[in-house]
Amino acid sequence: MTASKLRNYTCKDLAQMAKSEGVAGWHSMRKDELVQALIKHARNRKRRQGNRSDLATSITQTASGAAGGNTGRMLQAQTQEQLSHIRAQLDAGRDLASHGGHSPRRVDRDRLVVMVRDPYWLQAYWELTPHSVDRAQSALGQFWHKSQPVLRLYRLAKDGSSTLERNLRIHGGVSHWYIEVHDPPAQFRMEIGYLGENGQFYCLARSNSVTTPPAGTSDSVDENWADVADNADRIFAMSGGYSPRGTSLELQELLEERLGRPMGTPMETRFGNGAARAPTSESLRFCVDAELLVYGISQPNAHVTLQGEPVLLRPDGSFVVRMSLSDRRQVIPVVASSADGLEQRTIILAVERNTKVLEPRLRDIAR
Numbered sequence: 001m002t003a004s005k006l007r008n009y010t011c012k013d014l015a016q017m018a019k020s021e022g023v024a025g026w027h028s029m030r031k032d033e034l035v036q037a038l039i040k041h042a043r044n045r046k047r048r049q050g051n052r053s054d055l056a057t058s059i060t061q062t063a064s065g066a067a068g069g070n071t072g073r074m075l076q077a078q079t080q081e082q083l084s085h086i087r088a089q090l091d092a093g094r095d096l097a098s099h100g101g102h103s104p105r106r107v108d109r110d111r112l113v114v115m116v117r118d119p120y121w122l123q124a125y126w127e128l129t130p131h132s133v134d135r136a137q138s139a140l141g142q143f144w145h146k147s148q149p150v151l152r153l154y155r156l157a158k159d160g161s162s163t164l165e166r167n168l169r170i171h172g173g174v175s176h177w178y179i180e181v182h183d184p185p186a187q188f189r190m191e192i193g194y195l196g197e198n199g200q201f202y203c204l205a206r207s208n209s210v211t212t213p214p215a216g217t218s219d220s221v222d223e224n225w226a227d228v229a230d231n232a233d234r235i236f237a238m239s240g241g242y243s244p245r246g247t248s249l250e251l252q253e254l255l256e257e258r259l260g261r262p263m264g265t266p267m268e269t270r271f272g273n274g275a276a277r278a279p280t281s282e283s284l285r286f287c288v289d290a291e292l293l294v295y296g297i298s299q300p301n302a303h304v305t306l307q308g309e310p311v312l313l314r315p316d317g318s319f320v321v322r323m324s325l326s327d328r329r330q331v332i333p334v335v336a337s338s339a340d341g342l343e344q345r346t347i348i349l350a351v352e353r354n355t356k357v358l359e360p361r362l363r364d365i366a367r
Contacts, residue, residue: 006035014038024108112192112205119184119215124151125176126192128204136194136202143196150195151177156187156209167195184212284360292325292351294332301339307332325353 006014014034023037112126137144149170154162170177170192181188188210193203298304300317311319311334323332329352337344 003035003039006038007031110205112190112207114188114190114207114210116210116212117178119212120181122179122181122188122190122210122212123176124179124190124192124207126205127175128192132204136204139202140194140196140200143198143200144194146197147194150193150201151179152191152193152201152203153179153181154189154191156189162189181212184215187211288355290325290353292323292330293320294323294334294349295320296334296347298336299338303337303339305335325351327353327355 009017011031011034014031015029018029018034018038018041021038021041023034023041025037029037108129110126110128110132112124115123115125117123136147140147151168151170153165153168155165156162168177168179179190190207191201191203192205192207193201195201294306295318296304297316297318298313300313300315302313302317304311304313304319306321311321313319329350332349332351333346334349335344335346
């Protein structure tokens with residue numbers, strides 16, 4: 001489309017076209033600037049398509065011009081296979097930089113964000129620019145065609161050193177990945193990039209550091225963790241958002257961008273000007289209670305009692321018992337007996353609850 005034809009469109013139509021094409025900075029451009037940006041974008045896209053077409057034609061012609069007979073057909077078949085692999089690799093590179101095929105949001109920088117789901121699971125989310133994938137291709141050179149996009153998981157020690165735990169092979173068409181971890185609590189960091197056939201790794205982005213909480217059934221979130229918005233404040237807190245050191249800016253920016261609201265302590269983000277309203281006669285209602293969750297595992301055919309009461313075992317031998325937790329010290333014996341009654345084991349839990357209600361605090365509305 002020429003510049004004269006583009007000028008026949010309204011500025012609003014041009015802005016919509018620029019947004020759908022992924023033109024950076026379209027929202028602040030005037031009409032003439034939008035026309036020039038669209039023309040430049042179309043030329044660049046045509047040039048990239050032409051380069052890939054030239055590569056395919058060159059490889060095909062080389063195979064066709066090789067020695068005749070079986071040798072020529074074998075060489076042509078091998079070359080066609082190589083061409084297919086190159087095309088697949090280019091597509092994988094574009095997919096890896098396209099946030100799972102969700103169009104139209106423009107990515108202007110690379111970022112990798114890791115969030116804590118529970119003691120044994122992390123979630124990685126990334127955004128990569130096509131230009132960074134091109135840099136990886138240039139850096140890996142001849143090893144690019146058989147390279148694989150991977151996530152690298154590092155375990156961080158208390159002294160600040162890091163140990164590579166494993167490489168997780170990922171694929172194009174997605175923008176997030178779930179990672180299983182072990183031995184909580186522990187601190188982790190991740191990298192995303194390409195791993196060449198020779199073992200060379202080219203890093204595209206590094207993540208923030210996160211710490212998994214201690215193990216316990218109370219740390220579980222919903223199974224699929226599908227609705228991040230419902231659990232955003234908990235994810236932010238578990239990833240260090242409310243700690244004195246705070247969390248990474250990438251994680252905070254990601255959650256604020258997705259939720260459309262600031263992240264931080266409730267005093268900073270939830271109250272705002274509402275805290276300055278004149279106090280009403282109605283007092284703030286606030287109650288807190290607690291329960292005790294006792295869980296464990298034994299043989300599926302064993303007999304287990306808790307404080308003398310029988311406990312129902314699941315088919316795998318595990319059990320969970322929910323108990324009231326009153327303001328006192330409790331001694332809870334848990335006894336397991338084998339099916340034949342020849343062996344018995346006892347574990348005693350001692351727990352204490354001490355609830356304190358502090359004096360209420362009123363904010364100074366004049367500040």
